[in-house]
Structures are given as structure tokens and as C-alpha cells.
Amino acid sequence: MAVDVIVAGGGPVGLMTAALLDAAGISVEVYERNTEPSRQSRGSTVHPRTLEVLTMLDAGDGRRISDVLVAQGKRVRQAHFATLRAKLDYHDLDTPFPFVLMLPQWRTEHALAEYLRTRAVPVHYGADVTDVEQSADEVRIRAAGMSRTARYLVGADGAHSMVRKAASIGFTGDLPTMVGFVADVRLAEHVPGAQYFWNHEAGHASVVPLAEDMTRVFGVEAADTGLTADQVRRRQAEPLTLAELSRVLRAVCGTDFGVHSPSWLSRVSNTTRHAERYRTGRILLVGDAAHVHLPAGGQGLNVGLQDATNLAWKLAAEVHGWAPERLITGEAGYDRERRPVAEGLVASTQAQDALMHNFSRAGAALREMFCGFIERRGEVAAELSAWMSGLGVGYPRPDGAHPLVGAKAPDLALAEGNGTLLRALRPDRFLLLGFTGDADLAGLGSARVQVATAHRHTSGRDRAWETVRAALIRPDGHVAYATESGDGLAEAIAEWTRPDHQPTPARGL
Ligand SMILES: Cc1cc2nc3c(=O)[nH]c(=O)nc-3n(C[C@H](O)[C@H](O)[C@H](O)COP(=O)(O)OP(=O)(O)OC[C@H]3O[C@@H](n4cnc5c(N)ncnc54)[C@H](O)[C@@H]3O)c2cc1C
Known part of the structure; x- marks a missing residue:
């Protein structure tokens, strides 16, 4: 039987995509060219937002994948930008992970591969994907001499992605100079x-x-x-x-x-390149297959894992048949939300390249000037920390929407011993939060919307959380809708989750 989704490439981003799709009830298989899991330490900087999204995955022993990684890595309270002497201070960031975790990349991959193994998700090693063809209804690949069919193909096959080439997606940018x-x-x-x-x-x-x-x-x-x-x-x-x-x-x-x-x-x-599209028909790109750049500030792995987090729940909704158009090709679609983030990634790494690799007196002066900006602990330092940590990355807010819409929700404490937001998120359902003391929202719950009560959040930088009455949180932890009056919730839920649409059976065509 065909599967719902094939992931080409079993690097960190492919494994994360598969893990989240599986957690959303989608049948998925990974095909990896290498004959065994990698032991490379490449991406050794794990930023706070990455640990937040890894909290969505249950390691099966009472811990989340983020707990597994934190136990293995080394916590560093400060991050660098362009390796400047003045550091970004993470210690007061509004997250349960106010630090950079130093951890060899293979350990992150190992934790994800182990998650997939315990869930019986096939990861085929020694399976080079050599051919890709798509029709209106399916995608067919050849790997290790076998033909396999799926409803969707995710290209997580790195910088030289054959999936990207097979899908005729341009990969344009700047030639290398160093x-x-x-x-x-x-x-x-x-x-x-x-x-x-x-x-x-x-x-x-x-x-x-x-x-x-x-x-x-x-x-x-x-x-x-x-x-x-x-x-x-x-x-x-x-x-x-x-x-x-x-x-x-x-x-x-x-x-x-x-x-x-x-x-x-x-x-x-x-070398700096960015895919011209992240999707064509039933083929999608994530991670290094979609963007490459100077490895500066430890961002590629982190942004790639966020790509996977943004994509998986939308693709799951599409496979299940209830995704509204806005999630597929519309304003909240994967391409529309993640391409601007990768443009920011390109800009950030190129700016760091300019700061780091200029050996003239002018270069030294520029570095000192930047150090001064960071040491003032003002807006520049806050902006850089928000970007590098991943916590400040938000998605476009429609005109007139509540200021929180598109932002990442903080790890709100849930009432009645229900833990926290990050531990309640799941890639197959939204979270509707009413804040302590407000009306009961239970009537708005469904298979696609879990209702919970949250305590008011007064410790973060964003004061809007202090007055909000209810908020609809997307499966990736970003705010879909927020209201101070309590109005508009049923309509917002209907727009995002199409409750009248019956799910189509996943797990095979
Ligand atoms: C020196 C260096 C340091 C870095 N440091 C950091 C850091 O500190 N923090 C950070 O966030 N990032 C860092 N990065 C970037 C990070 O390593 C990458 O962004 C990350 O590995 C991307 O993951 P991926 O899964 O998209 O791609 P990859 O890790 O490249 O994985 C792609 C996988 O696809 C497989 N594959 C390729 N073609 C096929 C095919 N046709 N069929 C089947 N399988 C295929 C490959 O074998 C590979 O396993 C660094 C990179 C380098 C080079």
C-alpha cells in the first residue's frame, strides 16, 4: 500500500518532519542515502525555540525530546552574533530554555531517529532517491532500486537536493567568495x-x-x-x-x-542560495534543500527544524482533507510563512559574514561599533536575541487582527495541573485557551480543538498577554486568533479548522 508522505533525506530536518507527521496520525516513510545514521557534529548550537518545538515530541519515557537533549548537552547562557566579543544574553528570555545548548548534531538526529524507531516509522538507510515523478494524485519515487508511491513528497535531502532539481525549483543566490x-x-x-x-x-x-x-x-x-x-x-x-x-x-x-x-x-x-518556491504540486522542500548559507551563529539546523514544525501540521491537515485553502497555498501556507524567514536567515548570515571576514581597520571598527550596540542591552541586543534564539520569529498578521496574532505564544501555565502550553501542543489539533476566571469555552472543543484554561501571563515582554481573554493557538504554537472581548472565537475556529469537513482516512491511499 502507498504511504501518505515520503520524506527524502534522513538528516535532522527530514527526521523531524517525519516525527511530527507521525504524531499527527499520518503514515510516513523516510529514505536516506547514507547506509547508517550520521556521526557528524556539524550543527552544534541548539537555540531556545528549537528546544521549545522539540518539547512537542514525547520520548516515551515520561520525557520530551527536548529533555533528552538538554540532559546530554552543555548549557550556555550567552549566544554570539558574528562571533563578536559582546554576547547576547539569553538568561531572561521568556522560555523554559533560556540558553544555547551545545550538542553535536548527530545527537539531535539520534534522538529523533530513536523516536521514529519506537513509533515503528520506517527509516530506510542506504536508500538513495534517484527518480521523482508527480501526477495530479500522487508522487512516485525510486530508491534503492524500488519504486514507491505517496500522496506527498517532502524533499529534506540537503543542499544538493535531487528532489528540488526533479521538481524544477530554482535555487538562486550568491556565489561563494571565501x-x-x-x-x-x-x-x-x-x-x-x-x-x-x-x-x-x-x-x-x-x-x-x-x-x-x-x-x-x-x-x-x-x-x-x-x-x-x-x-x-x-x-x-x-x-x-x-x-x-x-x-x-x-x-x-x-x-x-x-x-x-x-x-x-x-x-x-x-555560498548563499534560496529555493524560488517551497512547493510545487505535491512536492515540498524543507531545511538545507530550501536554503544554504554561511554557517554563522548556528542557524541552519535550527531554521530547518522550524521549517519542519511549520509544515508538518499543515500537511497533516491537507492529508486528512480538512485543511482550508489558507493553509495550503494561501496567506498562512508553508511557502508564504517560511520563505520570509529564510530571507531573514540569508540576511543575518551575510551580515555576519561582512562583520567576521573583514581584516582591515574598517572591519575592526565595525565590529567594535556592533559590540557597543549589543553592550547597551537596548533594542539592537533584544532584536538580535529574538532572531537568533528563534523566539521572536512570527508570521504575518492580517490587517486589523489582534496584535498577538502570528506571534509565538509563551509557555503559558495551564490551570488544574494540566502542565504548560508547550507540553499540551500536538501537531494534529489547535489549543483554545481561556484565561483564568473567564467564561467556559468547553462548548467550542472538538477533535481538532482542545480547550484548556491558562493562567494569565504577566512576566513576558509582551504586555498584550495580560489582557487577552481567549486565544486560539495553532499546532506549532503560534497565535491564530486572540480576543479581549471573547468575540469571534467560533468564527475563527471555523476558518482555521473547517469543523464541518469530515476527515479523510489517512494511513495509506
Ligand atoms: C560546519 C558547519 C557547522 C554548522 N553549525 C551549525 C550550528 O551550530 N547550528 C545550526 O543550526 N546549524 C549549523 N549548521 C547547519 C546544519 O548542519 C544544517 O543546516 C543541517 O544539517 C540541515 O539539515 P537537513 O536535514 O536539512 O540537511 P542535511 O543535514 O544535509 O541532511 C540531508 C540528508 O539527506 C540525505 N540525502 C541527500 N540526497 C539524498 C537522496 N537523493 N536520497 C536520499 N537521501 C539523500 C543526506 O545523506 C543527508 O543525510 C552547520 C553546518 C556546517 C557545514
């Missing part, structure tokens, strides 16, 4: 916290302790900037060696910190 180095190593010298070095002649290096006695070192030699795309390609093809790493660190930092035992040595570039 080649950086990145390695996970052990150091003989003790480095107590993250350190950043600029040397006008030699280049830039960052030395950042990870979990488990490993240290991430990354940066760029000044000679590896201002290159043509061909020069970048040739330089990237040269394997990075421990000897080269040691030489560069000595040149930039004056010491190589006794670098030894690398677990990973690689090169990165600032």
Missing part, C-alpha cells in the same frame, strides 16, 4: 569558554568548547577571502589536515592550543 575551516578537536591547553581572535594579517579563528571534552575551532585565513567561485571550489576540494589547522591557529591566535585528536576536519564556504 573558504573557511572547521574542525572538532581536543586541546591540550584548557580553554574555559568561547574565545574569538582576529589578526589583520592572518585571519579569524573561534575556539568554542562543545560537550564531551571536544572543542569546535573554526575561522578563515585572510588569504582564503576575496576569492572567485572557481578558486573556492579548488580550495574546498583540498582536505583540511591537522597540520594546516595547527599552522593557521598559531598564525591567528599565537598558539595552536595543543590541538590533537580531530573527530572532524572540514571546509565551509559562504
Whole structure:
């Protein structure tokens, strides 16, 4: 029997997409080219909003996936922008996770793969997706010599996505101009916290302790900037060696910190590309398949996991047959909401590129000026923290809508011992919250809308939560509708969930 959704690519974003679809009652299979799960540490910075969305997934032992990861990683209260000396302070962010979690990417992947294993969701390793064809009713793929059919295909197959190419989706942007180095190593010298070095002649290096006695070192030699795309390609093809790493660190930092035992040595570039569409017919793109950029500030993995979170509940609603048009191709559709976020991602990484990789006096002056903005702890620092943490990412608010619409809801405490909002969210239903002391909303509950009472939220920056009387929260934790008078709730629920539409059976065509 065919499945509802095939996910091509079993990296973090593909696994997250599959986990959320499964949690929404959709049959899903993952096809991954590699013969076994990755052990790469690439994306080692997990930001607060990512931990929030990972709280939606139940690890099955009383913990959520976020709890599993937090137990394994190293918490750091401060985040960096462009590796500047002045740090963004996360400690007073309005979230249960006011820190950056340093954790090798393979651990995030492992937790998600384990979740899928316990739920009996097939993840086929050694299954390279080689052909993709779609018709009006289905998508057919070939993987590992077999043909498979699904109602939808999600391309989570990374930067060189064959799904994107097969769907003829353009991937446009800027050619690379630099080649950086990145390695996970052990150091003989003790480095107590993250350190950043600029040397006008030699280049830039960052030395950042990870979990488990490993240290991430990354940066760029000044000679590896201002290159043509061909020069970048040739330089990237040269394997990075421990000897080269040691030489560069000595040149930039004056010491190589006794670098030894690398677990990973690689090169990165600032190639920046963005898919022209995130959807064509029954094919959708998520994660690096949709956007690539300089890995700066630890954002690719995080934004990719948010793509999955935005997509999964909408695609589940579509498979179940009740999704209103606004969720498919309309104003709240996946493409309409996530493409602007990736444009912000591109802008953020390019701005960091400009700040980090300028070795002139002007570059140093620009960095100092930015440090001053951040140290003032005013609007600039707050904006950067909101963006980097992912907590400030919202979706467009229609004209005249309540100011909270589109924003991410805080982790509101629910009444009567029902836990908190993040733990109550599920990818197959909305949450209708009435605030303590207000009218009973039970009559508006249904299979697609869970009703709960929440305590008023008075500790966050957004004062609008103090006066709101009821709010309809989307499955991804963003506000669909909010009211101070209590009016309009039934209409909003009808617009978002089409209660009169009978669900079509999922789990197979
Ligand atoms: C040096 C470096 C440091 C980084 N640091 C951070 C960080 O600190 N924080 C952060 O958020 N991000 C970071 N990133 C970015 C992050 O690693 C990526 O954004 C993330 O891996 C994207 O996940 P993905 O699942 O979209 O793609 P990928 O991780 O690339 O996964 C795609 C998967 O698809 C598989 N695949 C490809 N083609 C096919 C096919 N035809 N058929 C089947 N399977 C296929 C691949 O084998 C792969 O497993 C970093 C990246 C680099 C390179």
C-alpha cells in the first residue's frame, strides 16, 4: 500500500518532519542515502525555540525530546552574533530554555531517529532517491532500486537536493567568495569558554568548547577571502589536515592550543542560495534543500527544524482533507510563512559574514561599533536575541487582527495541573485557551480543538498577554486568533479548522 508522505533525506530536518507527521496520525516513510545514521557534529548550537518545538515530541519515557537533549548537552547562557566579543544574553528570555545548548548534531538526529524507531516509522538507510515523478494524485519515487508511491513528497535531502532539481525549483543566490575551516578537536591547553581572535594579517579563528571534552575551532585565513567561485571550489576540494589547522591557529591566535585528536576536519564556504518556491504540486522542500548559507551563529539546523514544525501540521491537515485553502497555498501556507524567514536567515548570515571576514581597520571598527550596540542591552541586543534564539520569529498578521496574532505564544501555565502550553501542543489539533476566571469555552472543543484554561501571563515582554481573554493557538504554537472581548472565537475556529469537513482516512491511499 502507498504511504501518505515520503520524506527524502534522513538528516535532522527530514527526521523531524517525519516525527511530527507521525504524531499527527499520518503514515510516513523516510529514505536516506547514507547506509547508517550520521556521526557528524556539524550543527552544534541548539537555540531556545528549537528546544521549545522539540518539547512537542514525547520520548516515551515520561520525557520530551527536548529533555533528552538538554540532559546530554552543555548549557550556555550567552549566544554570539558574528562571533563578536559582546554576547547576547539569553538568561531572561521568556522560555523554559533560556540558553544555547551545545550538542553535536548527530545527537539531535539520534534522538529523533530513536523516536521514529519506537513509533515503528520506517527509516530506510542506504536508500538513495534517484527518480521523482508527480501526477495530479500522487508522487512516485525510486530508491534503492524500488519504486514507491505517496500522496506527498517532502524533499529534506540537503543542499544538493535531487528532489528540488526533479521538481524544477530554482535555487538562486550568491556565489561563494571565501573558504573557511572547521574542525572538532581536543586541546591540550584548557580553554574555559568561547574565545574569538582576529589578526589583520592572518585571519579569524573561534575556539568554542562543545560537550564531551571536544572543542569546535573554526575561522578563515585572510588569504582564503576575496576569492572567485572557481578558486573556492579548488580550495574546498583540498582536505583540511591537522597540520594546516595547527599552522593557521598559531598564525591567528599565537598558539595552536595543543590541538590533537580531530573527530572532524572540514571546509565551509559562504555560498548563499534560496529555493524560488517551497512547493510545487505535491512536492515540498524543507531545511538545507530550501536554503544554504554561511554557517554563522548556528542557524541552519535550527531554521530547518522550524521549517519542519511549520509544515508538518499543515500537511497533516491537507492529508486528512480538512485543511482550508489558507493553509495550503494561501496567506498562512508553508511557502508564504517560511520563505520570509529564510530571507531573514540569508540576511543575518551575510551580515555576519561582512562583520567576521573583514581584516582591515574598517572591519575592526565595525565590529567594535556592533559590540557597543549589543553592550547597551537596548533594542539592537533584544532584536538580535529574538532572531537568533528563534523566539521572536512570527508570521504575518492580517490587517486589523489582534496584535498577538502570528506571534509565538509563551509557555503559558495551564490551570488544574494540566502542565504548560508547550507540553499540551500536538501537531494534529489547535489549543483554545481561556484565561483564568473567564467564561467556559468547553462548548467550542472538538477533535481538532482542545480547550484548556491558562493562567494569565504577566512576566513576558509582551504586555498584550495580560489582557487577552481567549486565544486560539495553532499546532506549532503560534497565535491564530486572540480576543479581549471573547468575540469571534467560533468564527475563527471555523476558518482555521473547517469543523464541518469530515476527515479523510489517512494511513495509506
Ligand atoms: C560546519 C558547519 C557547522 C554548522 N553549525 C551549525 C550550528 O551550530 N547550528 C545550526 O543550526 N546549524 C549549523 N549548521 C547547519 C546544519 O548542519 C544544517 O543546516 C543541517 O544539517 C540541515 O539539515 P537537513 O536535514 O536539512 O540537511 P542535511 O543535514 O544535509 O541532511 C540531508 C540528508 O539527506 C540525505 N540525502 C541527500 N540526497 C539524498 C537522496 N537523493 N536520497 C536520499 N537521501 C539523500 C543526506 O545523506 C543527508 O543525510 C552547520 C553546518 C556546517 C557545514
